[in-house]
Amino acid sequence: MWKKVFALLLTTAMTISLAACGSGNAASASDDAPAPADTAAEAPASSDSAVADTAVSDEPSSDSSAPAGELSYTTLNLDDYKDFTASIKYVHHKTDREEDGTMAGMIAKFNEEFPNITVTTEGVTDYAEDALLRLSSGDWGDIMHIPAVDKSDLSTYFMPLDTLDNLSQQLNFVSSWSYDGKCYGIPYMANAQGVLYNKKVFADAGITALPKTPDEFLADLQLIKDNTDAIPLYTNFAAGWTMGAWDAYIGIVSNGDDTYMNQKLVHTTEPFSDPGDNTGAYNIYRILYDACKNGLIEDDYTTTDWEGCKGMLNRGEIGTMVLGSWAYAQMQEADSHPEDVGYMPFPMSVGGTQYVSAGGDYNYGINVNASDENKTAALIFVKWMTEKSDWCYNEGGYTVVKGGKNPDMYSAFDGCEVLSDQDAIAGEETLLNDMNAESELSINAGGNDKVQRIVVAGATGSEEFADIMADWNSRWQDAQDELGVEVKY
Amino acid sequence: MKKKRTIGEWARSRDGQKFFVITAFMIVPLVLLFTFTYLPFGEMVGYSFFNMKYVGARKFVGWKNYIKVFQRDDCFKALKLSLYYMAGSVVQLLLSLYLATILSFKVKMGGLFKGLMFFPFLINGIAIGFIFKFFYTRGFVFDTVLQWCGFRLDSLPYWLRDQKINNWSLVGTSVWRYFGQNMVLFIGAIMSVDNELYEAAMLDGANRFQQFLYIILPGIKTIIVLNVILSITGSLSAFEPPYVITDGANGTGTYFVIMHEIAHTQQKVGLASAMAVVLLIIIMIATLLQKLFFKYVFRSAEDEDKRASLKRERRLARYGSEKGGNTL
Numbered sequence: 143m144w145k146k147v148f149a150l151l152l153t154t155a156m157t158i159s160l161a162a163c164g165s166g167n168a169a170s171a172s173d174d175a176p177a178p179a180d181t182a183a184e185a186p187a188s189s190d191s192a193v194a195d196t197a198v199s200d201e202p203s204s205d206s207s208a209p210a211g212e213l214s215y216t217t218l219n220l221d222d223y224k225d226f227t228a229s230i231k232y233v234h235h236k237t238d239r240e241e242d243g244t245m246a247g248m249i250a251k252f253n254e255e256f257p258n259i260t261v262t263t264e265g266v267t268d269y270a271e272d273a274l275l276r277l278s279s280g281d282w283g284d285i286m287h288i289p290a291v292d293k294s295d296l297s298t299y300f301m302p303l304d305t306l307d308n309l310s311q312q313l314n315f316v317s318s319w320s321y322d323g324k325c326y327g328i329p330y331m332a333n334a335q336g337v338l339y340n341k342k343v344f345a346d347a348g349i350t351a352l353p354k355t356p357d358e359f360l361a362d363l364q365l366i367k368d369n370t371d372a373i374p375l376y377t378n379f380a381a382g383w384t385m386g387a388w389d390a391y392i393g394i395v396s397n398g399d400d401t402y403m404n405q406k407l408v409h410t411t412e413p414f415s416d417p418g419d420n421t422g423a424y425n426i427y428r429i430l431y432d433a434c435k436n437g438l439i440e441d442d443y444t445t446t447d448w449e450g451c452k453g454m455l456n457r458g459e460i461g462t463m464v465l466g467s468w469a470y471a472q473m474q475e476a477d478s479h480p481e482d483v484g485y486m487p488f489p490m491s492v493g494g495t496q497y498v499s500a501g502g503d504y505n506y507g508i509n510v511n512a513s514d515e516n517k518t519a520a521l522i523f524v525k526w527m528t529e530k531s532d533w534c535y536n537e538g539g540y541t542v543v544k545g546g547k548n549p550d551m552y553s554a555f556d557g558c559e560v561l562s563d564q565d566a567i568a569g570e571e572t573l574l575n576d577m578n579a580e581s582e583l584s585i586n587a588g589g590n591d592k593v594q595r596i597v598v599a600g601a602t603g604s605e606e607f608a609d610i611m612a613d614w615n616s617r618w619q620d621a622q623d624e625l626g627v628e629v630k631y
Numbered sequence: 632m633k634k635k636r637t638i639g640e641w642a643r644s645r646d647g648q649k650f651f652v653i654t655a656f657m658i659v660p661l662v663l664l665f666t667f668t669y670l671p672f673g674e675m676v677g678y679s680f681f682n683m684k685y686v687g688a689r690k691f692v693g694w695k696n697y698i699k700v701f702q703r704d705d706c707f708k709a710l711k712l713s714l715y716y717m718a719g720s721v722v723q724l725l726l727s728l729y730l731a732t733i734l735s736f737k738v739k740m741g742g743l744f745k746g747l748m749f750f751p752f753l754i755n756g757i758a759i760g761f762i763f764k765f766f767y768t769r770g771f772v773f774d775t776v777l778q779w780c781g782f783r784l785d786s787l788p789y790w791l792r793d794q795k796i797n798n799w800s801l802v803g804t805s806v807w808r809y810f811g812q813n814m815v816l817f818i819g820a821i822m823s824v825d826n827e828l829y830e831a832a833m834l835d836g837a838n839r840f841q842q843f844l845y846i847i848l849p850g851i852k853t854i855i856v857l858n859v860i861l862s863i864t865g866s867l868s869a870f871e872p873p874y875v876i877t878d879g880a881n882g883t884g885t886y887f888v889i890m891h892e893i894a895h896t897q898q899k900v901g902l903a904s905a906m907a908v909v910l911l912i913i914i915m916i917a918t919l920l921q922k923l924f925f926k927y928v929f930r931s932a933e934d935e936d937k938r939a940s941l942k943r944e945r946r947l948a949r950y951g952s953e954k955g956g957n958t959l
Contacts, residue, residue, distance in 0.1 A: 379880070382878045382880070441769055441789075442768065442769040442789050442791070444791035444797070444877055444880070444881055445767060445768035445769065445771075447768075572687075578897075579684065579898045579899060582893075582897045587896075588896045589896070590878070590880075591879070591880060591892065594878075594880040594881070595880075598794075598880070598881050598882070601792075602794065604794075
């Protein structure tokens with residue numbers, strides 16, 4: 143008898159380990175499966191992840207006024223330094239631009255204006271880790287793209303470029319590497335959150351002006367459905383992460399408040415309630431629900447294909463897709479009609495203004511331990527790169543210089559207010575992550591299934607939209623209770 | 632009467648040597664088994680009592696995670712989906728048993744058929760997922776084939792979108808993948824049945840079906856039981872088809888997919904561990920029930936328990952005496 147029991151236990155153990163093997167395989171496959179997600183995340187994530195890793199501490203930085211006190215970005219006049227002589231080294235992550243000669247071309251142009259400043263460049267693969275190692279060694283050159291360091295450590299490694307007040311009057315997105323009122327980094331380019339659309343489909347459908355509100359957008363989708371053969375809104379349901387991309391709009395885009403996402407959201411008691419004026423997260427997701435309900439999405443959303451959709455948008459088989467600006471270039475390259483691919487701000491207006499959420503990519507930072515003349519030369523170089531190299535423009539980035547020219551893809555963004563999310567309040571850096579995990583809503587953190595639920599509910603009518611939002615609100619409140627988060631808004 | 636030995640003597644004796652040799656051979660696999668199976672499992676059971684993420688502080692919460700597993704509606708609703716996969720595994724076993732029986736007799740190009748039907752098992756599960764995603768896409772492979780057969784596209788369902796049918800679609804992929812493997816195992820077992828038995832049965836006038844029922848089936852019952860247990864366990868822990876094909880969305884999230892979501896996206900490691908332990912217990916109970924069931928179904932003369940043989944003898948005796956009485 144005992145033999146049998148033992149045999150049974152052994153069988154069970156073996157079957158379970160078999161089952162475990164099975165799941166193990168599948169889990170490792172999960173790395174492969176949503177592969178596009180990685181590429182997708184890379185572009186916009188670089189600045190976010192850097193922000194997330196920084197901890198703001200309250201201790202005042204003693205040397206905040208820096209050795210080169212007089213040297214500052216805004217007061218530096220490039221024309222005064224035409225004959226300046228120095229030799230500087232620039233370490234960056236754009237290995238592709240190093241290899242295809244773009245970097246050398248920019249340096250050559252720089253040397254036409256500043257013939258006596260020699261710039262050597264080095265593109266580093268595996269930049270995020272390698273740069274941190276070099277930073278700690280101290281001997282890395284004069285300019286580098288700032289890796290993920292703690293903000294309180296910025297002054298140990300980098301020279302303050304200017305005060306945040308001065309700099310933010312001339313440049314966008316400079317707050318992400320600022321500390322104690324001083325700014326240590328300037329992004330080489332920036333990404334924005336909007337909506338991809340096909341210009342030809344819009345024209346064929348008879349849409350003359352780009353939509354500015356959810357209702358206009360839904361009406362336009364209906365026009366596309368009625369007047370063309372294109373799919374009005376392609377959800378990319380099956381890929382999963384493409385659904386989670388909708389979360390990127392519930393901050394600045396939905397309320398025009400750059401402190402909302404990282405500071406206020408965790409303290410908001412009902413983030414998913416309808417504010418009643420066609421704004422807020424409620425109405426962002428309502429667009430999706432209504433589009434699904436009215437049959438304005440692809441016929442069979444469960445078998446969508448991410449690689450295939452790029453060409454479909456390019457050829458005019460898809461009207462719109464809700465994705466960040468990083469996707470624009472991929473859509474253009476996917477087939478033979480790059481001129482038809484367009485990019486527009488998210489169709490939501492807060493008090494009559496359309497807000498765009500944007501964020502800087504990697505930032506230029508200047509070595510605080512470099513010699514004074516190298517610092518000057520480095521600042522000249524950074525200023526020239528930012529204002530005169532057109533690098534950001536050529537990369538399809540949103541302009542870093544205020545009022546600077548944008549690539550054509552952003553032509554619809556004129557007149558929009560462009561903001562980037564403020565950092566979390568000191569001491570609450572991990573609170574949003576904790577709330578995301580506890581509520582299982584995972585906003586901007588892989589909460590794809592919650593957005594998929596909207597599509598299924600809209601398409602099948604299994605749930606009312608207001609009920610889903612009420613459920614999310616109650617989950618958010620439960621999480622606040624569980625974690626003891628103070629409710630302020 | 633054993634004489635007392637010192638430890639040294641014992642170690643040099645046959646018994647002692649036997650012990651050392653066995654231990655030496657066993658120690659490597661046992662250490663591996665312990666380190667890579669039981670130790671992590673023990674750790675996981677430990678985690679299930681904590682509120683924790685992969686990094687950061689953990690908080691002891693006692694049985695709270697287990698209570699949550701039973702309170703959350705998504706956990707046990709997901710377990711209901713296993714019923715689809717269990718039904719699928721029954722179909723799968725019957726199909727493979729049927730094909731194995733046919734193929735174990737002389738069939739033209741039997742080897743080719745065996746190879747073709749075993750082939751899906753050799754393909755990577757993720758690849759199968761991608762294959763079937765296109766297979767089921769509206770107007771793609773499956774719909775085209777059905778249209779050749781005369782179906783109109785309008786009357787066909789959306790294989791993955793329609794919630795009434797999408798789980799069956801996923802089960803279909805799983806059956807397609809595994810029936811070949813079951814079949815090969817069955818063929819192997821059937822081959823080991825003594826050929827003379829068929830000959831004897833044929834002399835007695837048994838047809839193919841009777842041969843199957845009375846010779847093959849009892850002959851391969853061990854492998855059948857093993858396959859059934861593996862299939863039912865596999866049904867409870869179905870993961871690859873829903874994860875790869877539908878991402879667990881649209882009502883196809885099985886227990887494992889939900890567990891994966893909770894453990895990796897939501898990072899509720901404690902809760903996911905508790906779910907794993909609960910599933911383990913469910914699987915153990917299911918296995919035990921199956922064991923008991925098969926013990927009852929496949930009773931045979933050799934391992935009959937004593938009461939049954941007593942009963943039979945008594946019955947024979949009574950029959951004999953009745954018969955005797957009648958003739959008298």
